[in-house]
Amino acid sequence: MAINPNLIYVLLGVLGGWAVATLVSMARARSLLNEAQKKLAQAEEEISGKRREIELEKREELHRVRAEFEKETRLKREELGNLAKRLTERQETLDRRVEKVEKDSVELLSKERSLEEKKEQIKIFEDKCKRELERIAGISSEEAKKILLDNIKKEAKEEANQIIQKAEREAKEVAGRKARETIAVAIQRLAVDEVVESTVSAVALPNDEMKGRVIGREGRNIRTFEALTGVDLIVDDTPETVVISCFDPLRRKIAEISLQRLISDTRIHPARIEEIVGKAKKDVEEIVKEEGRRATFDMGISDLPSELVNLVGKLKFRTSYGQNVLEHSKEVSYIGGILAAELGVDPAQAKRAGLLHDIGKAVDQEVEGPHAVIGSHLVKRYGEDPIVVHAVAAHHEDEPAASILAVLIQAADAISAARPGARREVLEAYLERLENLEEIANSFPGVDRAYAIQAGREVRIIVHSEQVSDEEAERLSREISGRIEKELTYPGQIKVTVIREHRAVEYAK
Numbered sequence: 001m002a003i004n005p006n007l008i009y010v011l012l013g014v015l016g017g018w019a020v021a022t023l024v025s026m027a028r029a030r031s032l033l034n035e036a037q038k039k040l041a042q043a044e045e046e047i048s049g050k051r052r053e054i055e056l057e058k059r060e061e062l063h064r065v066r067a068e069f070e071k072e073t074r075l076k077r078e079e080l081g082n083l084a085k086r087l088t089e090r091q092e093t094l095d096r097r098v099e100k101v102e103k104d105s106v107e108l109l110s111k112e113r114s115l116e117e118k119k120e121q122i123k124i125f126e127d128k129c130k131r132e133l134e135r136i137a138g139i140s141s142e143e144a145k146k147i148l149l150d151n152i153k154k155e156a157k158e159e160a161n162q163i164i165q166k167a168e169r170e171a172k173e174v175a176g177r178k179a180r181e182t183i184a185v186a187i188q189r190l191a192v193d194e195v196v197e198s199t200v201s202a203v204a205l206p207n208d209e210m211k212g213r214v215i216g217r218e219g220r221n222i223r224t225f226e227a228l229t230g231v232d233l234i235v236d237d238t239p240e241t242v243v244i245s246c247f248d249p250l251r252r253k254i255a256e257i258s259l260q261r262l263i264s265d266t267r268i269h270p271a272r273i274e275e276i277v278g279k280a281k282k283d284v285e286e287i288v289k290e291e292g293r294r295a296t297f298d299m300g301i302s303d304l305p306s307e308l309v310n311l312v313g314k315l316k317f318r319t320s321y322g323q324n325v326l327e328h329s330k331e332v333s334y335i336g337g338i339l340a341a342e343l344g345v346d347p348a349q350a351k352r353a354g355l356l357h358d359i360g361k362a363v364d365q366e367v368e369g370p371h372a373v374i375g376s377h378l379v380k381r382y383g384e385d386p387i388v389v390h391a392v393a394a395h396h397e398d399e400p401a402a403s404i405l406a407v408l409i410q411a412a413d414a415i416s417a418a419r420p421g422a423r424r425e426v427l428e429a430y431l432e433r434l435e436n437l438e439e440i441a442n443s444f445p446g447v448d449r450a451y452a453i454q455a456g457r458e459v460r461i462i463v464h465s466e467q468v469s470d471e472e473a474e475r476l477s478r479e480i481s482g483r484i485e486k487e488l489t490y491p492g493q494i495k496v497t498v499i500r501e502h503r504a505v506e507y508a509k
Helices: 005-137 141-188 209-215 217-229 249-265 270-299 306-317 325-343 347-356 371-381 386-394 404-418 427-442 470-487
Strands: 200-204 232-234 241-245 447-453 458-463 495-499
Touching: 200 249, 209 217, 209 249, 217 232, 217 249, 217 270, 241 249, 249 270, 249 306, 270 306, 270 325, 270 347, 306 325, 306 347, 306 371, 325 347, 325 404, 347 386, 347 404, 371 386, 386 404, 427 447, 427 458, 427 470, 458 470, 470 495
Parallel strands: 458 495
Antiparallel strands: 200 241, 232 241, 447 458
């Protein structure tokens, strides 16, 4: 079989191409290997460089830390050295002091022994002198001591009594003069109107025909009005006038405002009356608040709780013996502040206690008990100072006065109530009180005559000089004043004056 030469050539060409491709691939692989080796060598060089840099940084950091440590160690060594030096110096100083103390102790012991020896010598000499004195005087030392002490006690008692009597006289004179001056200054600096309120108010009518409209058909208008306001409406023969009668000023004020508005409106019927009375009550509540704010502003009190401010305003519609309680409280506040300033007490606190002293009267119809106690509970509830609470509770001696402020409020309250025209009394009660004062004074032994003067503010008692001594006269004034306080009720205070005089009478013939 013959072989085709073309096939051989093709095979040779394929083998040659394969060989060439193989050689080219090997050359390319060798080139890639060389490049990889170069990159590996570069990476190793970079790593070596980084390693050297890190080692260098570590050496520098170690050197820096070592230097800082050596520096701190050197400073500590120097500090310890200085401390040791100071301790050594202090130890040397203490050693020197100990040596000095030991030396002084030895000297003191020596002096003490010397003093003990001298004391023994002095004692022996005193005993010798005492025996000699007892021999010369003929009495023992104990007897002489007793006689001497008795004489000294007697003289001391006499001198003490004279000093006490002199001090009491001077104190009474100074206290009386100072009290009169202080009260006079307080009263002179205060000028208030005399306020006396009654239990009736008169409302003017435009004409007498309005009376019939106020009464209404079969009296239904007047009945509705009286039921809603709680007052008595008096329609009599007085021309163009209707009288409102009620013991409660608050209700009387509401009725007065309501009636005036009804007269101005001319529409008077039960429904309209109810509407007008409701509005009048709200208006009076605003009046109460405004009066309370005005009173606290006048007294310079800005931090009073709103509840207490409203209660203060409510006092505007309360009276005591015809005296308006709010005006009385403001007057007590003024007088208390002036007295406090004269005596060196806090005037602001005195004015606060004076304004609040009768606050219990604003709710005493709703709460049982004396108004002073009720008032103290109220102000305590709203966080007032304990000294103010006590002054409110003690102003009528429901509690014993335990502070100067309480005494000042008592005095201011008495001054306000006792001034002429402040309060009114029924004539029969006034005359009865005068008779009772004279009767109590005349009931004591040794009393010759007794007179109630100054509208019952003072009792002057004349005693028999042969039956009552000066000391007994003072005791008698205290006993009479105590009995008056116990048996009688009166505003303010009553002065008891006992007069004792001895008259020597002889006739020339």
